[in-house]
Each structure stands twice: as C-alpha cells, then as structure tokens.
Amino acid sequence: MLPAFFSSLLVQAGALALSLYSGFTNRRQFFWWMLALIAAALATTTLVILSIDRHAPIFSGPLSGLYAALYLVVSVGVFALVIQLRQLNAGAGGIAADMLTQLSGILDASPIPFVITRLADAHIVYVNAAACRLFAASREQMLGADIGRFFPDQEGFEGRLTVARQHESYAHQDVTYVTLTGQTLHARSSGTKLTIDNQDHMLSSIIDVSTEKQAEADLKDSEGKFSALFYQSIVGIQIFKPDGEIEAVNPAFEQLWGIKFDEIRDYNILKDPQIRAIDGDDIDKLFAGQELIDFPTITYEMSFPEQKPSISRTISPRAFSIRNERGDITQIVVMHLDITERAKAEEQLKQAQKMEAFGQLTGGIAHDFNNLLAVILGNLDLAADQRRDDADLARLLEPAIRASERGAELVQQLLAFSRRQPLQPQPIKLQENILDMIGILQRTLGEDIEIGTKFSDGGAECMADPAQLESALLNLAVNARHAMPQNGKLTIETAEVWLDEHYAATRFEVTPGPYLMLAVSDTGIGMPPDVAARAFDPFFTTKGNSGTGLGLSMVYGFAKQSGGHVAIYSEEGHGTTVRLYLPKASHEVQLPRPETGDISAAVAGTKLLVVEDDDDVRDLTETLLKSLACHPVLASSGAEALAMLGQSGPFDVLLTDVVLPGGLSGVDIARQAERLQPGIKVMFMSGYTENAVIHHGKLDEGVILLQKPFRRADMAQKLTEALT
Structure with a gap:
C-alpha cells in the first residue's frame, strides 16, 4: 500500500511541478509554490504512516493530540498549495483542467476527506476516496450530486451556501452532515474558494469528529449526573x-x-x-x-x-x-x-441487653435467696415471739432480724431491677402521693436540704404500684441528697407529657403516648457523661462502701415493668434531673382493697392444705399458721396434695407453691382443687415471679400471691384477703 502511495504521490507531484514550471515568469513565486507543495506532501505522508488503517478514528486515543497537530500541518500545506494555484491562475480565468487533474491525484492519496463544490449550483465536482468513505457513498454517487443532500437541515444549508459565496474562505466550523445510509455525522470543516474555468468553487476539508462529539456529550452527561449526585x-x-x-x-x-x-x-x-x-x-x-x-x-x-x-x-x-x-x-x-443517631441507638440497645442480662442473673439469685431468707427470717421471728421475756436472747435476735430484713430488702430491689417484682398497679393521683410523702422526705433528707414542688399534671392519675412508687421516689431523693453533701435544693415536679414517635424511635423500649412525668432535680455536684451512662447499672455506685448500687437500678426496673420510662440528665457542677414517666391511668381500673381489722382473729380456725417442696419452708409455713391458730395439712408434691384433697378435706384454703417438681404445678393443683371442692380459696406463694400467675410483671386478676420471704404478719394479711 505505502509504495504505491509514495510512487503515485511522487509521480503526480513531479508532473504537476513540471507542467507548472513553464507557466511561472516569477521564479521566486515558483520557489514558494514548491515549498507549499513539499510541505503538503510531507505532512500527508507522515499522517498516512501514523494512520495506516484509514477506517480507524485518528482523532481519539492517546495520540489524538499528535494527530490533531499533523492535521493542522496538512491543512496548512494543502491550503497553501491551493492558494498558490488560485493566485497563479487568477488572472487567466482559473485553474486549467489538466492542473486540477494533477492536484486531484495528490488529494486522492490524502487520508483527509476533501470535496470541491461548485458554488453556483452547489454540485460536487470533485471528491477524494477519504470523503467517499466518510459519506458511505461511491464516487459516482457523489460527483454531480447536490451537496445539500448531505445536510439534514436544508434551511441551515442554504444559509451556509450564501455565506460561502460571499467569503473567500472559512476555518474549523462545526458542521452536521448525514451520510447516504442515514447516519448523522459530526464534522469540523475548513475551506477556501477556488476559481476553476472562471467559476467559483469551494475546496473543503472535512474531519469526522463524531467520536469527539460523543465523548463531549458523554462527559457532559457524566458531569451532569455527578453534579446531581454531588449536590442532591x-x-x-x-x-x-x-x-x-x-x-x-x-x-x-x-x-x-x-x-x-x-x-x-x-x-x-x-x-x-x-x-x-x-x-x-x-x-x-x-x-x-x-x-x-x-x-x-x-x-x-x-x-x-x-x-x-x-x-x-x-x-x-x-x-x-x-x-x-x-x-x-x-x-x-x-x-x-x-451514623450518629444509629450509633446512639446501637449503644442504647447494648445498654438494654446488658441490663436484661443483669436482670436475668439477679432474678435467679433473688429466687434462691428468697427461700433461704424465708427460713431464716421466719424462724428468727418465731424465736423472738416465743422468748419475749429473755432480754439477753432478744439482744442477740434483734440484729439478726434486722440483717435478715435488710437482706430481704436487697432481694426485693434485685427483683425490682430485674422486672420480676410482682406489681399491683392501680390509679394513683401523683400529686396527692407526693404531698403525703413530703414529711417523710424532709426527715430523711435533713433540714439543710430545701424541698420544692411544682405540679403541672392537673390532678391526673397514673397507673402504678403505690408502694413501689413511694420506694422509687424515696430512692431518687436519697440519691439526690448524696449529691448535695453541704446543702442544696431538691425539686419535685409533675406534668402531663406526650412522648412522640421521634422520641420513642431514639430510645429503647419506649412506646409513644401520654404519660405522667415525675421529675426529681437537685443542685448537687452532677455527673460526668461516662458516670451518667452507668447510673442505672446494678451495683454501680459512686458512694464507696456506703452504697449498694441498687437504688437507681430499682427505679429503672420499676419504670420498665410499669410500662414507663426513665431518663437521666446531668451536668457536672450544676446538678442532676431524673425523669420518671408512668403511663396515664385508664378508666377501667380496680380500686384498692379495703383495709381489714384484726387480721389475726379473722384467720383463726382456718383449715389449709399447704403444698411446698422445700422442707424448711414447709416446716416454717406450718409453724406460722399454727401461731395464727390455723390448722395446716402438709403436702410435698402435687400428687400428694391431690390425695389429701380426697382424704383430709374439706379445706377452707389451698396454699401452694407455684413451681413444683413431679409435673404438676401449683396452678394445676388449684384447678383440680376447685373441681373437687368448689368454693375453696386459693393462695399462691413464690420466690420467683416468672411463672403462671404473673404475666408481664403483673398479677393475674383475682390471684393472691404470698411472696417469699414472708413473715407471720404477711401470712396473716394475705390469708385474710383470701377469706374476705
């Protein structure tokens, strides 16, 4: 391919030069004309060598800059040649036909598409091979054709034709063509006017920049998408x-x-x-x-x-x-x-899971200790009652009883934290309860602590266990007192609030809805964030050996078990506020049971069937009941209890542990007892509240539960309730 091209180029250029030499009277002009011819030939040759595959796009890829530079050289060289030709024959009526034939030989060898158009009628009079490939047409199809057929916009074409007729040249104009196959072609064109046979023609070079235009469009589209992504x-x-x-x-x-x-x-x-x-x-x-x-x-x-x-x-x-x-x-x-909010939620979930794990652990421990304390405390109570006249023995028994009572209180706190403390919720007027406790709180906190109140609840009622609520308020007040070692002010506030969906979404185990808020604030030393984050953890205390670390844990468990929520806010050096949110009371609630009179006399003579698998607890229960002038009959299993119902009945009361070995639970025995002896009263006793008579921490309706450890007075009170 290349040898043929070189030979054609040299022969055509040499013949053109020789035929023109004789027409030059100015040898300097001929010299410059030859330089233009050589520049065009060298540039064209170099471009062909760099782009042997004429079908490949030469203005894309890593060498596109070099190709563009070479195209400029070719354009300058060829147009310098054409200008010299046009100037040479301008006075003689144009370029001779044989000279045009020699020129076309050079243009045919060029990889740059060239077209010569007669401006009078816009017909194509010359087209090189590169232009034929560009427009997907043969030379026969293009020669003599109206160049307007290659313009998709006829109105735009007429405007371009008018401008071309009025000007000598144009350079680097972006033009849109359409090929014979209907493909749209984006090109960059330059042209210069020639006079051939006394008629104006336009010699145009056409460079396909479709790939470049598509790249520009793709880049613009990509930039638009990136911009939208970036800003939106x-x-x-x-x-x-x-x-x-x-x-x-x-x-x-x-x-x-x-x-x-x-x-x-x-x-x-x-x-x-x-x-x-x-x-x-x-x-x-x-x-x-x-x-x-x-x-x-x-x-x-x-x-x-x-x-x-x-x-x-x-x-x-x-x-x-x-x-x-x-x-x-x-x-x-x-x-x-x-992910700030997500991180907070994950931290709250971890905290809740930790508290739940603590609760399961402490609940299990409390269950075992309840049975132990029931035996210890019950027998100490009986010993103290039987040896009232022995002052020396009384001095020994009293500390032991106090220690056992303290142990029982700790167990109850563990149960409260683990949400296994059985609650008896009822409607409570929060404002009235607080006012009733002001005297107790003032004596507990001391005269150097000022107590202030602010009630904004409108006298509304919340659903809570009264005893547990009082215990929670006392715990909060005592914690506040420790934060104010010298003096300070304790403020108790109430308000009706609505915890919305957004608040609930950012807190764990919070249900949106109406609540009554009880807030306890102090002017004490406050807590740093890391301490406040652990304030509800069981056994965590900042009081050294003087604290158990269960006060706020009990409040936390009480709030959760009541269907509420508790939150703490503290600033170091300014004080702390603990907000307890309790659900508002509904209209369908049970009223508190009426107080009974002499409970010991009311239970005397009662015949009970006692079912308890722990020997020590069973013996203690028998002793306590006999001290109340009752007549207990003992059974250690469900099967034995059912046998007793048939042999030793009838009974006034069935007192049974909830969890029993042998396949029959206390609930099963109660059902059989009510079938065998209709009208029998049922009492349950348990040290572990995750059982069949308690659901979600609340007693089933009508169930009477004697919680271990119990004392003689507890037994008498619950037995009175059962018989009432």
Whole structure:
C-alpha cells in the first residue's frame, strides 16, 4: 500500500511541478509554490504512516493530540498549495483542467476527506476516496450530486451556501452532515474558494469528529449526573486535590458540619492532626494511589474558628480516587455517612441487653435467696415471739432480724431491677402521693436540704404500684441528697407529657403516648457523661462502701415493668434531673382493697392444705399458721396434695407453691382443687415471679400471691384477703 502511495504521490507531484514550471515568469513565486507543495506532501505522508488503517478514528486515543497537530500541518500545506494555484491562475480565468487533474491525484492519496463544490449550483465536482468513505457513498454517487443532500437541515444549508459565496474562505466550523445510509455525522470543516474555468468553487476539508462529539456529550452527561449526585446527595462529600487541599464540598457536608465551604478553603486533610491520629496510614495509602478505602467508623470533632463551637459526629467514611486517562490521580473524594443517631441507638440497645442480662442473673439469685431468707427470717421471728421475756436472747435476735430484713430488702430491689417484682398497679393521683410523702422526705433528707414542688399534671392519675412508687421516689431523693453533701435544693415536679414517635424511635423500649412525668432535680455536684451512662447499672455506685448500687437500678426496673420510662440528665457542677414517666391511668381500673381489722382473729380456725417442696419452708409455713391458730395439712408434691384433697378435706384454703417438681404445678393443683371442692380459696406463694400467675410483671386478676420471704404478719394479711 505505502509504495504505491509514495510512487503515485511522487509521480503526480513531479508532473504537476513540471507542467507548472513553464507557466511561472516569477521564479521566486515558483520557489514558494514548491515549498507549499513539499510541505503538503510531507505532512500527508507522515499522517498516512501514523494512520495506516484509514477506517480507524485518528482523532481519539492517546495520540489524538499528535494527530490533531499533523492535521493542522496538512491543512496548512494543502491550503497553501491551493492558494498558490488560485493566485497563479487568477488572472487567466482559473485553474486549467489538466492542473486540477494533477492536484486531484495528490488529494486522492490524502487520508483527509476533501470535496470541491461548485458554488453556483452547489454540485460536487470533485471528491477524494477519504470523503467517499466518510459519506458511505461511491464516487459516482457523489460527483454531480447536490451537496445539500448531505445536510439534514436544508434551511441551515442554504444559509451556509450564501455565506460561502460571499467569503473567500472559512476555518474549523462545526458542521452536521448525514451520510447516504442515514447516519448523522459530526464534522469540523475548513475551506477556501477556488476559481476553476472562471467559476467559483469551494475546496473543503472535512474531519469526522463524531467520536469527539460523543465523548463531549458523554462527559457532559457524566458531569451532569455527578453534579446531581454531588449536590442532591444526603451523604456529605468532600473533594480534595492530589496535594490534600480541599477543592469542594456539597450542601449535605455543609449541613452535617454546620459550616460553609468558604470557611474551610485553607483546610488540608494531609495536615489534619486529628485525622492523622485516627487513621493516618489509610490516608497516606489513598493519596499514594490505593483505589478505595473503607475507613473504620469514627467519632470526629470538627474544629471551627473561635466564633463557632465545634461539632462532634459519628461517621462512617469511604474514600476513592479519580484518575485521568494517563492514570494520574486528579481528585480524591471522601464521603461522610452520618451514623450518629444509629450509633446512639446501637449503644442504647447494648445498654438494654446488658441490663436484661443483669436482670436475668439477679432474678435467679433473688429466687434462691428468697427461700433461704424465708427460713431464716421466719424462724428468727418465731424465736423472738416465743422468748419475749429473755432480754439477753432478744439482744442477740434483734440484729439478726434486722440483717435478715435488710437482706430481704436487697432481694426485693434485685427483683425490682430485674422486672420480676410482682406489681399491683392501680390509679394513683401523683400529686396527692407526693404531698403525703413530703414529711417523710424532709426527715430523711435533713433540714439543710430545701424541698420544692411544682405540679403541672392537673390532678391526673397514673397507673402504678403505690408502694413501689413511694420506694422509687424515696430512692431518687436519697440519691439526690448524696449529691448535695453541704446543702442544696431538691425539686419535685409533675406534668402531663406526650412522648412522640421521634422520641420513642431514639430510645429503647419506649412506646409513644401520654404519660405522667415525675421529675426529681437537685443542685448537687452532677455527673460526668461516662458516670451518667452507668447510673442505672446494678451495683454501680459512686458512694464507696456506703452504697449498694441498687437504688437507681430499682427505679429503672420499676419504670420498665410499669410500662414507663426513665431518663437521666446531668451536668457536672450544676446538678442532676431524673425523669420518671408512668403511663396515664385508664378508666377501667380496680380500686384498692379495703383495709381489714384484726387480721389475726379473722384467720383463726382456718383449715389449709399447704403444698411446698422445700422442707424448711414447709416446716416454717406450718409453724406460722399454727401461731395464727390455723390448722395446716402438709403436702410435698402435687400428687400428694391431690390425695389429701380426697382424704383430709374439706379445706377452707389451698396454699401452694407455684413451681413444683413431679409435673404438676401449683396452678394445676388449684384447678383440680376447685373441681373437687368448689368454693375453696386459693393462695399462691413464690420466690420467683416468672411463672403462671404473673404475666408481664403483673398479677393475674383475682390471684393472691404470698411472696417469699414472708413473715407471720404477711401470712396473716394475705390469708385474710383470701377469706374476705
């Protein structure tokens, strides 16, 4: 291919030069004309060598810049040649036909498409092979054709034709053509006017820039999509230069960190000591060329100028690099996904799971200790009652009884925290209950603590266990007293509140709805955030050896078991507020049971069937009942109890443990007893409340439960309730 081209080029150029030489009277003009011819030939030859495959796009790829430069050289050389030809024959009526034939030989060998159009009628009089390939047509189809047929816009074509007739040349105009196959062609064209046989013609070079135009369109589309993503994304985005200087941020980033781009124009991520301390190695890898970095979740504090406070956010960052066609990094993109709220929710879930695990542990311990304390406390109580005249023995028994009572209280606190304390909720006027306790609170806290109240609940009622509510309020007051070692003020407030969906979504185990709020505030030393976060943990205390760490834990368990919520807010050096939210009372509630009179006399003579598998607890129960002038019959299992019902009945009361070995529970025995002896009263006793008579921490309606450890007075009271 190349030898044929070279030979054709040399023969045609030599013949043209010889035929023209004789027509030159000015040898200097001929010299410059020959230089133009040589420049055109050399440039064309070089371009052909670089683009042997004439069907390949020569203005795309890594050498596109070189190709464009060569195209410019070719254009200059060819048009210099044409200008010399036009000037040469301008006075003689144009270029001779044989000279045009010689010129067409050179243009035919060029990879650049050339077309010569007669301006009078817009007909094509010459087209080279490259132009035929470009327009997907044969030379026969194009010669003599109206060039307007290759323009999709006829009105635009007429305008171009008019301009061409009025001007000598045009350069680098973007033109849209259509090929004979109907394909749209984007091209860049340059032209110069020639006079051939005394008629004006236009010699035009046409370069296919469709690929370039498509690339520009794709780039514009890509930039549009990136712009939409950048500006509309809810993820904060930073763009950095390769040297680490910030280049741009999107609106989501500005909103996330509360800052405008103009305020951080001087920021350089490679010089940020906080970032480098967190993950400097990954930052270096990113700017050194690693494509994608998933940074670990971090809590970052953005520091601002002095007039602005810093902002702390927990973010999940991701970064990647953008490269040019040579593979060089041009930009680094860092995305900030704000997971602050999610991190808080996860932390709350972990805290709730921890509290639940503590609850299961403490509930199990409390269950075992209840049976032990029942035996110890019951027998100490009986010993003290039987040896009232022995002063020395009384001095020994009293500390033991107090210690056992303290142990029982701790067990109840453990049960309250673990939400296994059986509650008897009823409608309570919160304001009245607080006023009734003011005297007790003042004596407990001392005269140097001022107590203030603020009631805004409108006298509304909440659903809660009165005894447990009083215990919770006392615990909160005592905790506040320890936070005010010298003096201070305790404020008790109530209010009707509505916890909405947003609040519930950011708190664990909170149901949206109406609540009565009981807030206890102090003016004490307050707590740092890490201490406040653990305030409800069981056995966590800041009082040293003087505290059990169960006071606030009991309040927490009581609130949750009551269907409520508790929250703590504290500022170190300013004080603490604990807010207890209790559900508002509905209209369908049970009224408190009436008080009984002489309960010991009321139960005398009662015949009971006692079912208890623990020998010590069974013996203690028998002793306590006999001390109340009752007649107990004992059974150690369900099967034995059913046998007793048939042999030793009838009974006034069935007193049974809930959890029993042998396959029959206390509930099963109660059902059989009611079938065999209709009208029998049933009492349950238990030290563990996760059983069949308690659901969600509340007693089933009509169930009477004697909770271990119990004493003689407890037994008498519950037995009176059963018989009433």
